[in-house]
Amino acid sequence: MRVSILQFPGSNCDWDSEHAVKDVLGIPAQRVWHKDQLPAETEAVIVPGGFSFGDYLRCGAIARFSPIMRGLKEFAAKGGQVLGICNGFQILCESGLLPGALIRNDCLDFRCLNQPLVIEESNERFNPGTFGESIILPIAHGEGNYRADETVLSALEENDQILFRYDGNPNGSMNDIAGIRNSTGNVYGMMPHPERAVGSHHPCLDGLPVLKAFFEPLMQSRPCEVSVS
Amino acid sequence: MKVTVFVSPKNTVLDPQGAAVEHAMKSLGHESVEGVRVGKTITFKMGGSDSPESREKLDKLCDGLLSNPVIEDYRYEIEEG
Numbered sequence: 001m002r003v004s005i006l007q008f009p010g011s012n013c014d015w016d017s018e019h020a021v022k023d024v025l026g027i028p029a030q031r032v033w034h035k036d037q038l039p040a041e042t043e044a045v046i047v048p049g050g051f052s053f054g055d056y057l058r059c060g061a062i063a064r065f066s067p068i069m070r071g072l073k074e075f076a077a078k079g080g081q082v083l084g085i086c087n088g089f090q091i092l093c094e095s096g097l098l099p100g101a102l103i104r105n106d107c108l109d110f111r112c113l114n115q116p117l118v119i120e121e122s123n124e125r126f127n128p129g130t131f132g133e134s135i136i137l138p139i140a141h142g143e144g145n146y147r148a149d150e151t152v153l154s155a156l157e158e159n160d161q162i163l164f165r166y167d168g169n170p171n172g173s174m175n176d177i178a179g180i181r182n183s184t185g186n187v188y189g190m191m192p193h194p195e196r197a198v199g200s201h202h203p204c205l206d207g208l209p210v211l212k213a214f215f216e217p218l219m220q221s222r223p224c225e226v227s228v229s
Numbered sequence: 230m231k232v233t234v235f236v237s238p239k240n241t242v243l244d245p246q247g248a249a250v251e252h253a254m255k256s257l258g259h260e261s262v263e264g265v266r267v268g269k270t271i272t273f274k275m276g277g278s279d280s281p282e283s284r285e286k287l288d289k290l291c292d293g294l295l296s297n298p299v300i301e302d303y304r305y306e307i308e309e310g
Contacts, residue, residue: 057294057295058297061294061297062294065294093299094297100299101297101299101300103238103242103243103245103300104245104246105245106243106245106248107245108245108246108249145243145245147242147243147299147300148299149241149299172243172245
């Protein structure tokens with residue numbers, strides 16, 4: 001098993017993520033309960049979307065203290081690949097694996113739509129050469145309004161840590177930020193849902209290049225068959 | 230001891246909820262209202278009494294779980310008993 005998909009009480013994108021990784025990309029994956037240990041053979045982790053612990057207190061605030069988070073932090077510190085999607089992004093921010101915080105959308109509405117995104121030149125995996133200048137991904141969140149202080153924000157800009165920005169800001173996010181990575185380039189967080197854009201029953205297939213870019217280090221270390229190109 | 234923790238959005242951080250509540254207050258005729266911020270209170274009982282050690286524990290609890298220092302401030306009140 002190469003990809004671990006964390007499951008908290010209230011996670012609801014765990015199965016979609018597993019489908020996208022295992023059935024569509026052909027990479028072995030399994031869901032791992034938050035009270036279990038992170039399996040030793042894990043090569044990448046997805047922290048999926050949903051409403052972990054009912055979003056009580058703050059989104060991701062309680063999941064942060066789940067037993068599996070200790071293993072996740074050690075995994076990330078060793079350079080392991082981690083992707084947080086939607087609530088997963090909120091959890092990574094709460095746990096300090098990514099900078100900043102996500103607060104209530106400025107419109108106070110839950111935004112559920114197919115969102116155009118502008119691709120930023122972030123690193124060799126996430127850039128307009130890989131994805132094109134813009135893509136569309138589904139968003140579905142009430143707390144996606146990215147906030148950070150000026151120092152953090154300018155560091156994100158200067159180090160090219162912004163992956164994509166909203167084209168038409170749906171939630172009030174600072175600098176239109178929709179997704180970021182950490183400075184070392186192994187922890188990624190995004191409010192849009194790439195796992196909901198990987199099949200003919202989805203609004204588009206723009207999630208595929210995003211997931212492939214994230215999993216690229218795994219592909220290089222031990223190539224595996226990819227069912228959709 | 231009985232503890233009440235007050236968590237509020239930092240002054241530098243946008244508070245969409247506060248803005249919406251302010252709008253509602255103004256539409257009820259209270260035009261002079263401004264600067265509405267919506268926070269939360271968390272009350273609980275805890276062993277021990279008001280001491281530097283207890284306050285250190287409480288600060289850790291507030292910084293780690295009850296508030297997010299990136300976006301929120303907190304203060305607390307302690308009642309004995």
